[in-house]
Amino acid sequence: MHLLSSEESGAAEARRLDETDPLPTLRAEFRVPAGPDGGEAAYFAGNSLGLQPRAAAELVGEELADWARLAVEGHHRARRPWIAYHELLREPAARLVGALPHEVVAMNSLTVNLHLMMATFYRPAGDRTRILIEDSAFPSDSYAVASQAAHHGLDPAEAVVRLRPRPGEEHLRTEDVVGLLEREGDRVALVLLGGVNYLTGQLMDIPAITKAGRAAGAVVGWDLAHAAGNVPLRLHDWDVDFAAWCSYKYLNGGPGAVAGCFVHERHARNAALPRLSGWWGNDPATRFAMRPDFVPVASADAWQLSNPPILAMAPVLASLRIFDRVGMDALRAKSRRLTGYLAGRLAGIGGLEVITPSDPALRGCQLSVRVADAAGLVRRLADEAGVVADAREPDVVRLAPAPLYNTFADCHRAAEALAALLR
Ligand SMILES: *Cc1c(COP(=O)(O)O)cnc(C)c1O
Secondary structure (H helix, E strand, C coil): CCCCCHHHHHHHHHHHHHHHCCCCCCHHHEECCECCCCCECEECECCCCCCEEHHHHHHHHHHHHHHHHHHHHHHHHCCCCHHHCHHHHHHHHHHHHCCCHHHEEECCCHHHHHHHHHHHHCCCECCECEEEEECCCCHHHHHHHHHHHHHCCCCHHHHEEEECCCCCCCCCCHHHHHHHHHHHHHHEEEEEEECECCCCCEECCHHHHHHHHHHCCCEEEEECCCCCCCCCCCCCCCCCCEEEECCCCCCCCCCCCCCEEEECHHHHCCCCCCCCCCHHHECHHHHCCCCCCCCECCCHHHHCCCCCCHHHHHHHHHHHHHHHHHCHHHHHHHHHHHHHHHHHHHHCCCCCEECCCCCHHHECCCEEEECCCHHHHHHHHHHHHCEECEEECCCEEEEECCCCCCCHHHHHHHHHHHHHHHC
């Protein structure tokens, strides 16, 4: 006998979890879009575009005001002088990815940074020409590596090796990637994998694969689009050669936000490396001497090309301040609680299959579910229940409870809506 319906008791349980969680939600610091009933949506698409931090408008407004007030003088006299603006992002971004400050730079967008990194670090020679990526890589990454191979006069069909899970399995096994590198690593020039796979949500064993790739003599880079701001990273200690990530997903930096890039210090200080250069990569001490000879600054900044887009960086600064305040370890702990709760709720629903690893150590916050009509389901979730998720062709719905602003109540609402729509 039950005094409460299961929906009521589920809602009460979710409310209790929200009220007692060691890290209370920071939802009030974000602009949450409205659902169909006018109340706040349950927003699970932060893995695609994170919500706007309330502080972003103020920081952008200050730059607009300084531009109006000071024009060119703002380079030196703005309240945050533009000439050194990117340096404001350096230390918080370094803390976010576990890097030394001079190993990190905020610049460009993700795919651009992957190309800049490959211009330096993909140096096919002799038999060592292959680029390893995962078969389920994000399309932009596939295009980037194929075009790099072609740029070197190689046949991408041969140079790009796509790693597939074992037949019947959804995820790559670390032992298979490491085994391949041990057996055939002498042909591999570059390993470039996603830290968290955009489709399945699998978190790769970044340290183990980096170690195996480097032991095989390859360069190891990581695309951290779905890992930065989602899982704790220790890029310096893991000896990663380079990494790049975007700032508009978990980092809430705004549409097309300025991206991030990591270059390990053993390379960052190497002036002899080949690279595509621009004036902002020159040592600031001689940048304005306007000489034709390039003197790279001894840090990841050496890969900068242009003077930075201040208006696009201000929201990233607003967002990184929040991550700095909370810290990735506390955020990850909350993320495990939220995603674990949602996974438990999804397990009881017929008509869907969770394809994200069930082991919390092998995933970030995203849960991917396989359903019959993913696009239709996502539309009805939004229109009928105010639950914002996204669909990926052909049959995957992705739900990412972002620990900064999603609540257990959101997860309860998503589970109830999914159960009702799939019934
Ligand atoms: C989101 C994402 C991109 C997007 O690239 P942009 O250059 O930022 O447009 C690329 N790769 C991966 C793995 C992504 O998840």
